[in-house]
Amino acid sequence: MxxxxxxxxxxxxxxxxxxxxxxxxxxxxxxxxxxxxxxxxxxxxxxxxxxxxxxxxxxxxxxxxxxxxxxxxxxxxxxxxxxxATEVVSNAIHLPVTLKLEAESLLRTHAVRRPLEIETVRLATRNITPQSGRIIMGRVGELIAIHGAGQDWRAADYRFHEALQEACGNPLFGQLIQQIQHGFNEVYEAPFGKPHLGEASIPLHLPLAEAVVAGDESAAAQVMERILDMVEAEIRESMQSMVEGRND
The missing domain is CATH 1.10.10.10 (Winged helix-like DNA-binding domain superfamily/Winged helix DNA-binding domain)
Structure with missing residues (x-):
């Protein structure tokens, strides 16, 4: 044809x-x-x-x-x-095509970020210095305090992860993660209408920081995986909630 x-x-x-x-x-x-x-x-x-x-x-x-x-x-x-490069059509998920695309894009972005984020904390743990450790603990303290006060924590979360990326010693990790996230954020500032997607994982950022600063690579990677798992689960739960809401 x-x-x-x-x-x-x-x-x-x-x-x-x-x-x-x-x-x-x-x-x-x-x-x-x-x-x-x-x-x-x-x-x-x-x-x-x-x-x-x-x-x-x-x-x-x-x-x-x-x-x-x-x-x-x-x-x-x-x-x-x-x-x-991918299908952009409605299917059995019973969501408007724009929401379906948003969900698939977010999951795809998350899947690419996963190995980068885990390797970042592994490298940060190996290369931690007293100075980078103080910065990381300062940033996580700021994040926990802002979140605990019920304020918008997204900028503080960005600064915390930026500190981890700087500590890892390889600027390419930070550049790749930020490029991937920027591509999504340019279009979807509030995925599924939820500007604070991933909020449930914020308390885990303190043990993540502590494991990195302590030089415990295995523990740091495990906590990072738990954080990523929680964010993915929230994405899928949001998708399911929208499907159920449209079928009511």
Missing amino acids: AARDPKQFSHSMAPLPARSSSRDVLEALTHMIEVEGLGIGDRLPPEVDIARQLGIGRAKVREALTAWQNMGIVTRNKKAGTRL
Whole structure:
């Protein structure tokens, strides 16, 4: 079967309001993909055509597609264009396609981060110094205090993990983790409408910090795995709650 011309898909995209976000752009593209029945390997329209149909700047389209690329949803190549790398269609999960994509993107991001986060704490434990240990304990103390006060703890959590990444001695770990997370956060600031996803794992950050500073590599890795398991479980529970809510 001959490949379809992506320009033929323009009728599936309606203009967006002024000051639309990257998420708005991706929701419009998701709608177009579902309506047109595009699958893995199919090519999306060029950035310039998407921007023209949506009535927005090309830079906003590029920003949105780059976020999808960072999450493994599309591949981008100057010669081949932008092509789907995963299915973006509704299925038996009974969720709106945009929420389904959000859930799958978050799980995919989490799966890639898992080995990086675990190896980061292993390396931090091996390379810990008195100075980096003081920084880590200071950051975790700040995190626990802010969380205990019922305040927004996300920035403090970021600073704590940044301290672990700096202590590991290999800047590539921090760069890769931040790039992966940034790609998701560009689009989904509050996954499933929950800005504090992973909050249940915050108390475990203190024993994590203590194990790293004590040089107990095995304990540090085990606590990090528990934290990651709790976050993944919360993602899946949120998905299940949405499915049950739609079926009531």
